[in-house]
Amino acid sequence: xxxxxxxxxxxxxxxxxxxxxxxxxxxxxxxxxxxxxxxxxxxxxxxxxxxxxxxxxxxxxxxxxxxxxxxxxxxxxxxxxxxxxxxxxxxxxxxxxxxxxxxxxxxxxxxxxxxxxxxxxxxxxxxxxxxxxxxxxxxxxxxxxxxxxxxxxxxxxxxxxxxxxxxxxxxxxxxxxxxxxxxxxxxxxxxxxxxxxxxxxxxxxxxxxxxxxxxxxxxxxxxxxxx
Numbered sequence: 484x485x486x487x488x489x490x491x492x493x494x495x496x497x498x499x500x501x502x503x504x505x506x507x508x509x510x511x512x513x514x515x516x517x518x519x520x521x522x523x524x525x526x527x528x529x530x531x532x533x534x535x536x537x538x539x540x541x542x543x544x545x546x547x548x549x550x551x552x553x554x555x556x557x558x559x560x561x562x563x564x565x566x567x568x569x570x571x572x573x574x575x576x577x578x579x580x581x582x583x584x585x586x587x588x589x590x591x592x593x594x595x596x597x598x599x600x601x602x603x604x605x606x607x608x609x610x611x612x613x614x615x616x617x618x619x620x621x622x623x624x625x626x627x628x629x630x631x632x633x634x635x636x637x638x639x640x641x642x643x644x645x646x647x648x649x650x651x652x653x654x655x656x657x658x659x660x661x662x663x664x665x666x667x668x669x670x671x672x673x674x675x676x677x678x679x680x681x682x683x684x685x686x687x688x689x690x691x692x693x694x695x696x697x698x699x700x701x702x703x704x705x706x707x708x709x710x
Contacts, residue, residue: 484503484504484506484507485507485595486507486511486513486514486591486594486595489503489504489507489508489511489514489518490514490517490634490635490636491635492504493514493517493518493521494521494635494638497518497521497522497524497525498522498525504518511594513590513594514594521638584661584663584667584678585667585668585669585670585671585678586671587636587637588656588669588676588678588687588689589669589671589672589674589676589689591634591636591643591656592654592674592676592689593672593674595634595643598630598632598643598645598654599630599645599652599654599691601629601630601645602629602647603629604627604628604629605628605629605630605631609631610628610631610644612631613631613632613633613642613643613644614631614642614657616633617642617657617659617683617709618683618708618709619642619657619683619706619707619708619709620706620707620709621644621705621706621707622704622705622706622707624705625646625648625701625702625705626646626647626648626649627646627647628644628645628646628647629645629646629647629652630643630644630645631643631644631645634656636656636658637660637661639658639659639660639661641656641657641658641659641660642655642656642657643655643656644656644657646702648698648701650692650698651690651691651692652690653676653688653689653690653692653695653698653699653702654676654687654688654689654690655686655687655688655689655702656686656687656689657681657683657684657686657706658678658681658684658685658686658687659683659684660684661684661685662680662684662685663678663679663680663685664680665680666678666679666680667679669687669689673691674689674690674691675689675690675691675692675693675695676688676689676690676695676699677695677696677699679699679703681703681706681708682708683708683709686702686703686706688702688703
């Protein structure tokens with residue numbers, strides 16, 4: 484099981500286990516940490532739901548809006564409790580410490596090194612299949628795209644591209660789900676790159692090149708973000 488297969492599996496079911504999953508966890512700390520974070524989120528939400536549901540069963544309506552228990556049927560009260568639990572769970576998850584974006588981007592690129600080794604341009608239909616669900620496309624002239632796949636990143640499916648520029652290959656991740664307030668520098672494990680604010684979330688450009696700024700700007704301008 485490789486990193487992509489592992490993250491797809493645990494993204495669908497954080498509590499998943501088995502020989503393949505446990506074997507990959509043992510040799511890949513980044514993926515193990517990713518699953519642990521997903522499991523922690525599930526646990527936080529589960530605890531919030533369990534507490535509110537228990538209070539409803541005991542007749543404690545303090546978790547609900549004032550007067551709701553006397554005016555609404557029991558199923559509405561329970562639905563309100565579940566919504567409160569989900570809200571509390573997500574709030575606690577968001578407020579908890581999370582891995583840095585730089586570490587997650589570099590970790591994702593480093594765990595798919597074969598993606599950078601291709602030299603043959605992929606078919607336009609393949610590229611369109613990766614970008615179209617995001618409502619994006621690449622303008623011509625940037626360079627050959629030698630790798631394109633929809634990968635799991637931070638629990639979201641994102642386009643992962645490798646573009647062969649005049650100075651060498653760079654990895655591009657379109658992170659529609661992740662907004663940044665400004666430029667984020669990346670430098671780790673022999674990789675360098677940058678995450679830039681984009682019209683839809685952000686974009687990460689990573690390579691093993693010096694002075695990536697010029698290429699990063701070219702890549703950014705080559706992405707048509709759609710309407």
